[in-house]
Amino acid sequence: RMTTGPAPVSAKADTPIQAETGAVPVMTRDNGAPIGDNRNSKAAGDLGPVLLEDSHLIEKLARFDRERTPERVVHARGTGAHGVFRATADISDLTKASLFQPGKETPVFVRFSSVIHGKDSPEWLRDPRGFATKFYTDQGNWDLVGNNLPIFFIRDAMQFPDMVHSLKPDPVTNRQDPNRFFDFFSATPESTNMLTQLYSNLGTPASYRTMDGNGVHAFKLVNARGETVFAKFRWISRQGVRTLTAAQAGAQAFDYQTHDLYTEIAKGNYPSWDLMVQVMRAEDFAKLDYNPFDDTKEWLGVPFRKIGEMTLNKVPDNFFEWTEQSAFAPSNMVPGIEASPDRMLQGRLFSYADTQRYRIGANALALPVNRPRVAVVNNSQDGQLNASGRSARVNYFPAALAPKTTPAEATASTYMVDATVVARPIAKTNNFAQAGIFYRALPAAEKADLIKNLSGDLGKVVSPRTRTIMVSYFYQADKDYGTRLAKAVNVPMAEVEKAAAEYRAANPEQRAAN
Numbered sequence: 001r002m003t004t005g006p007a008p009v010s011a012k013a014d015t016p017i018q019a020e021t022g023a024v025p026v027m028t029r030d031n032g033a034p035i036g037d038n039r040n041s042k043a044a045g046d047l048g049p050v051l052l053e054d055s056h057l058i059e060k061l062a063r064f065d066r067e068r069t070p071e072r073v074v075h076a077r078g079t080g081a082h083g084v085f086r087a088t089a090d091i092s093d094l095t096k097a098s099l100f101q102p103g104k105e106t107p108v109f110v111r112f113s114s115v116i117h118g119k120d121s122p123e124w125l126r127d128p129r130g131f132a133t134k135f136y137t138d139q140g141n142w143d144l145v146g147n148n149l150p151i152f153f154i155r156d157a158m159q160f161p162d163m164v165h166s167l168k169p170d171p172v173t174n175r176q177d178p179n180r181f182f183d184f185f186s187a188t189p190e191s192t193n194m195l196t197q198l199y200s201n202l203g204t205p206a207s208y209r210t211m212d213g214n215g216v217h218a219f220k221l222v223n224a225r226g227e228t229v230f231a232k233f234r235w236i237s238r239q240g241v242r243t244l245t246a247a248q249a250g251a252q253a254f255d256y257q258t259h260d261l262y263t264e265i266a267k268g269n270y271p272s273w274d275l276m277v278q279v280m281r282a283e284d285f286a287k288l289d290y291n292p293f294d295d296t297k298e299w300l301g302v303p304f305r306k307i308g309e310m311t312l313n314k315v316p317d318n319f320f321e322w323t324e325q326s327a328f329a330p331s332n333m334v335p336g337i338e339a340s341p342d343r344m345l346q347g348r349l350f351s352y353a354d355t356q357r358y359r360i361g362a363n364a365l366a367l368p369v370n371r372p373r374v375a376v377v378n379n380s381q382d383g384q385l386n387a388s389g390r391s392a393r394v395n396y397f398p399a400a401l402a403p404k405t406t407p408a409e410a411t412a413s414t415y416m417v418d419a420t421v422v423a424r425p426i427a428k429t430n431n432f433a434q435a436g437i438f439y440r441a442l443p444a445a446e447k448a449d450l451i452k453n454l455s456g457d458l459g460k461v462v463s464p465r466t467r468t469i470m471v472s473y474f475y476q477a478d479k480d481y482g483t484r485l486a487k488a489v490n491v492p493m494a495e496v497e498k499a500a501a502e503y504r505a506a507n508p509e510q511r512a513a514n
């Protein structure tokens, strides 16, 4: 029965809730029109179906259906905060980057993260932690996209998707499986240093406030005279580095790190870090027993110089808009900071901006969290969700109708390359020495934790061959380390010695441990 007159109801069904204070805003649809009823769908009478003409209902459900964007393919779980960076030292001898003028303050947004599991995974799982900083400088945005650990598992971007696949849940069972990732790592001896640090208690930080951050790669710094040096960056936590044992970590709430950051900032207990830089010149490289652009190595023994301080003082008003939609990319650099030939960094220069165009969209950098604090002047245009507000007929260059300049100071440094193009591993791989140095520096209790943590996962590996090869790597880093692990995962020492000897025979350039 169709009627067109007023509905036969006695009272308005969507009873308003009394506001505690102030005026009560009128609810509207996305087109701005007022909503008359936000609880009851339009139905054909008491017993009839809901009508397609209820555009408010359809819009509400359709918007809800689209609330998720794809999560980050790695580092999906994270939390962010706003803050400020203050330069404290004159490093104009090293770089022309304007953010380093002493005393200058630059707003920042930082996102901390874990790596492997999904957006809602527990924060206490063993993982490297991401420490990504976006500096909104007056020359555009510089992103320092680092981790708490100073090194990485692999040294060539070609291996990154394989490594991540091995660490992510099994595509059949959807469970992370040490049989898979140790299979990968047993053919990747350069991971020995990173695995040693990851299975130490550094793999379970007490909070995001109490961990250091590392740019990991070497970067090139260029000064106003065009002179170049290579540099590594490190954030040193002013709260001190604090970690948890595996047992302590397992007892934490699934969101303990986000909770800690939000509650400490709310209390006014703002966390802060010192930014340090290490510098090497091309002339220094010959004396190194490793490749300076190998991200599985620290620049041990190279002094750190403090160049600034960062304080985080506000959590975002909206998690999705700021933290989820943030787009950090190593390719976001400013004049005076450039890439080095590090083969991982070179791959990252492509991968981040690429995934963000897919994950967020072509106009990702126009969102408030990603937008530079200086005007963006170029001819890129249109694309999904464009709200540039631009009205200009000249969208090409060069153009006498609306000239624009490209200053010489902003051109990249020049450098000589005289080489045969070839795909082959780097020289001076030196895969084990630094893991041994790290192990020997640990206090006895933390050595025991490392053995326990590592053997806990390695002991689950069914293949004796994989277990033996893995132990032989740790043994080549340090005999005591390898011997204790062998015992913990039931591998005979004679087999370990044999695997280590085979490795050294096949890789004569490797230095023996100790």
Ligand code: HEM
Pocket (backbone or CB within 6 Å): 071, 072, 073, 074, 075, 078, 111, 112, 113, 129, 130, 131, 132, 145, 146, 147, 152, 156, 157, 158, 160, 214, 215, 216, 217, 295, 326, 327, 328, 344, 345, 347, 348, 351, 352, 355, 356, 359
């Ligand atoms: C996030 C790729 C190595 C630190 C990501 C994302 C991708 C990616 C695709 C997701 C980005 C997004 O959706 O916004 C790669 C590739 C690597 C590599 C291809 C090697 C070739 C590294 C290394 C580090 C690192 C060596 C540490 C120095 C991070 C961090 C994030 C991230 C901190 C999260 C950034 C955020 O909070 O949004 N990586 N990554 N990655 N990566 Fe990597």
